Amino acid sequence: xxxxxxxxxxxxxASYAGETPDRVPCMLFLDExxxxxxxxxxxxxxxxxxKRLAAASLDVYEYLGxxxxxxxTGPYLGPFEGLAYAKANGKADAFVWQDHSxxxxxxxxxxxxxxxxxxxxxxxxxxxxxxxxxxxxxxxNQEKTGMPAALNLSLxxxxxxxxxxxxxxxDVKRNPDxxxxxxxxxxxxxxxxxxxxxxxxxxxxxVLNAQYGFNAHMLSFEDAWKFEGQFMARFCKATGxxxxxxxxxxxxxxxxxxxxxxxxxxxVFGVNGSFPQDLDFWVGFRxxxxxxxxxxAAISVNAEMEHGTPExxxxxxxxxxxxxxxxxxxIICPLCCMPWRIPLSNMRAVxxxxxxxxxxxxxxxx
Amino acid sequence: xxxxxxxxxxxxxxxxxDEEGVEKGIQDAFKEGFSAxxxxxxxxxxxxxxxxxxxxxxxxxxxxxxxxxxxxSALNILRPRxxxxxxxxxxxxxxxxxxxxxxxxxxxxxxxxLEGNGFDVHDLGIDVAPEEIVKKAEEVNADVIGLSxxxxxxxxxxxxxxxxxxxxxxxxxxIIGGAAATPEAAKTIGADAYAKDAWQGVEIxxxxx
Numbered sequence: 001x002x003x004x005x006x007x008x009x010x011x012x013x014a015s016y017a018g019e020t021p022d023r024v025p026c027m028l029f030l031d032e033x034x035x036x037x038x039x040x041x042x043x044x045x046x047x048x049x050x051k052r053l054a055a056a057s058l059d060v061y062e063y064l065g066x067x068x069x070x071x072x073t074g075p076y077l078g079p080f081e082g083l084a085y086a087k088a089n090g091k092a093d094a095f096v097w098q099d100h101s102x103x104x105x106x107x108x109x110x111x112x113x114x115x116x117x118x119x120x121x122x123x124x125x126x127x128x129x130x131x132x133x134x135x136x137x138x139x140x141n142q143e144k145t146g147m148p149a150a151l152n153l154s155l156x157x158x159x160x161x162x163x164x165x166x167x168x169x170x171d172v173k174r175n176p177d178x179x180x181x182x183x184x185x186x187x188x189x190x191x192x193x194x195x196x197x198x199x200x201x202x203x204x205x206x207v208l209n210a211q212y213g214f215n216a217h218m219l220s221f222e223d224a225w226k227f228e229g230q231f232m233a234r235f236c237k238a239t240g241x242x243x244x245x246x247x248x249x250x251x252x253x254x255x256x257x258x259x260x261x262x263x264x265x266x267x268v269f270g271v272n273g274s275f276p277q278d279l280d281f282w283v284g285f286r287x288x289x290x291x292x293x294x295x296x297a298a299i300s301v302n303a304e305m306e307h308g309t310p311e312x313x314x315x316x317x318x319x320x321x322x323x324x325x326x327x328x329x330x331i332i333c334p335l336c337c338m339p340w341r342i343p344l345s346n347m348r349a350v351x352x353x354x355x356x357x358x359x360x361x362x363x364x365x366x
Numbered sequence: 367x368x369x370x371x372x373x374x375x376x377x378x379x380x381x382x383x384d385e386e387g388v389e390k391g392i393q394d395a396f397k398e399g400f401s402a403x404x405x406x407x408x409x410x411x412x413x414x415x416x417x418x419x420x421x422x423x424x425x426x427x428x429x430x431x432x433x434x435x436x437x438x439s440a441l442n443i444l445r446p447r448x449x450x451x452x453x454x455x456x457x458x459x460x461x462x463x464x465x466x467x468x469x470x471x472x473x474x475x476x477x478x479x480l481e482g483n484g485f486d487v488h489d490l491g492i493d494v495a496p497e498e499i500v501k502k503a504e505e506v507n508a509d510v511i512g513l514s515x516x517x518x519x520x521x522x523x524x525x526x527x528x529x530x531x532x533x534x535x536x537x538x539x540x541i542i543g544g545a546a547a548t549p550e551a552a553k554t555i556g557a558d559a560y561a562k563d564a565w566q567g568v569e570i571x572x573x574x575x
Contacts, residue, residue, distance in 0.1 A: 165474070341519075
């Protein structure tokens with residue numbers, strides 16, 4: 001049976017608007033390894049044409065039965081932005097292709113020296129593959145299902161790490177101006193992507209930013225703001241787009257980040273994370289920010305999803321529903337991307353649990 | 367009798383991330399008559415204080431990485447003058463990002479900290495096959511193998527490495543870390559330890575030595 005995308009769209013729209021949907025929406029984001037396993041395609045096959053990528057992605061997400069539709073090659077400015085940078089700078093061989101998992105740029109390969117940072121060319125996202133293929137695939141599936149595609153950026157720390165490698169951490173202390181000059185280039189590249197996205201897919205209504213600097217095991221909050229947050233704020237203010245924050249780190253600065261962004265005049269629409277794993281934290285978050293949408297809240301891919309049984313997964317989803325769903329503005333979403341090692345039965349258990357426990361009015365969850 | 371203030375000053379210089387100051391302080395300490403071992407002990411105490419501050423949330427990765435860089439420079443000065451090694455000197459660690467994973471920032475940070483603590487680090491780099499890791503461990507007679515994975519496919523490769531190691535007569539201890547690794551994963555695949563961050567990894571390894 002084909003997936004009822006109209007029902008998913010209505011469910012999501014109700015949740016985003018703070019209204020009561022028929023049931024709690026649920027989402028999974030696959031990484032390339034899980035996408036490859038289900039679709040049977042290698043990563044290069046997926047990217048061989050926009051039609052093939054769109055069709056394979058639709059097949060896989062319909063198979064999983066979730067309320068979201070993503071691409072098998074994650075359309076955020078992560079690994080494939082690395083490929084685009086590598087091509088734009090004549091170093092395509094620094095990108096390591098893998099048949100059945102996420103291909104990646106060798107960290108630090110493009111910006112090892114100050115000169116390389118100075119000379120770094122940003123890719124033209126309308127021309128440098130795989131972005132034209134990915135953007136066209138997003139447009140195809142948006143047209144086919146009516147499900148709006150999402151603008152997924154990575155302003156800026158994950159790109160800093162990818163381009164500069166571990167030297168970035170020394171630069172934070174010893175050469176912050178150099179690092180900021182790299183951040184400015186990344187920012188310019190993400191703007192270029194935004195323009196290419198708008199042209200190919202349409203003007204986005206929201207931006208989802210994957211941010212990693214804002215974690216207490218990595219950078220101080222002040223440094224995270226300096227090398228990541230200020231760029232997010234600049235982007236959101238310049239475009240007028242509301243922000244959905246993705247942070248799959250272990251020690252996110254949730255409160256500080258949301259408060260600072262709001263002080264800066266950014267509309268924080270939602271948060272997407274699974275740490276901390278303490279559900280009471282998320283209940284507290286909901287009370288503190290009743291208007292902020294939560295896509296999560298405390299289901300980690302590295303816990304029950306990887307090591308538990310389907311029953312364990314269902315129980316964890318139930319606990320999340322009991323604590324979070326009554327307040328609304330909530331989507332069940334284990335994080336981060338579904339990787340290799342997660343049994344398909346555990347992915348399916350997420351949907352089963354939502355069907356079992358997540359229907360409004362809530363009676364089964366407790 | 368050497369003046370102990372020179373040594374205490376070294377510790378402060380390390381905590382201030384003053385690399386030139388540390389190098390000069392080491393020379394001053396030598397002039398005052400302190401041995402390389404005494405200087406190393408003091409700097410090691412400084413590194414412990416860096417670690418304590420990291421665990422308390424007063425320091426972050428940049429401070430951890432920078433202090434390790436300074437310690438590496440200090441060890442380059444101290445090593446030729448050390449009569450006998452510290453507990454960690456000469457202990458061999460093989461590090462790698464396992465097959466399928468080309469991330470190396472976490473591994474590099476651990477490697478830097480280990481070198482800063484006097485370990486002899488053999489970094490095999492990224493995307494390293496299980497056979498290659500086992501071969502290198504045998505070749506250098508490794509005391510510990512450290513594996514770091516950011517993507518979950520790397521955990522599968524870690525598991526394969528341990529399966530291969532278990533077939534050998536002498537098996538070094540294996541510690542795993544990185545975003546894709548968890549205590550549960552360590553248990554499942556038969557690793558000897560899991561480290562939640564670079565500092566904890568170094569502390570666990572030091573505990574084994």
